[in-house]
Amino acid sequence: MKIIIINGPNLNLLGKREPEVYGSTTFDSYFAELQSKFSELQLEYYQSNIEGELIDKIQEVGFSYDGIILNAAAYTHTSVGLGDVVKAINTPVVEVHISNTHKREDFRHVSYISSGAKGVILGFGLKSYELAIRSFL
Ligand code: CA2
Secondary structure: OEEEEEEOOOHHHOOOOOHHHHOOOOHHHHHHHHHHHOOOOEEEEEEOOOHHHHHHHHHHHOOOOOEEEEEOHHHHHOOHHHHHHHHHOOOOEEEEEOOOHHHOOHHHHOOOOHHHOOEEEEOOOOHHHHHHHHHOO
């Protein structure tokens, strides 16, 4: 089973900046843990700070992979383009957030991704990604 985690802008800073909000683990080390925990899966990871690159990657994998786990970060709340591509592909998308966006500022309560997603998991810290993987199993 082929599953890709796609992270949006600034998530490359995880574990390096604002540990009080986003924790002190880097995504690379968390991803290595996920790969050993789910060694039966073909797990991939992609991150970009650029909206068009995220759209290109979703188009590239969205007709052949079994699952996409998408944390579009700030683009979640702004990007019609990402919302459209999630609806245009065949591969199911699980939307993930580290924080509980509904406990935060009002602008984070809106998601352009959710209406095209299979489901949404948020607020469980990095564990949200593991729960998303489990949702595909
Ligand atoms: O909770 C999440 O996963 C978010 O998608 C994170 C985004 C935020 O804009 C969304 O509203 C909720 C922000 C990601 C920024 O990540 C950083 C990590 C470390 C230091 C600074 C930013």
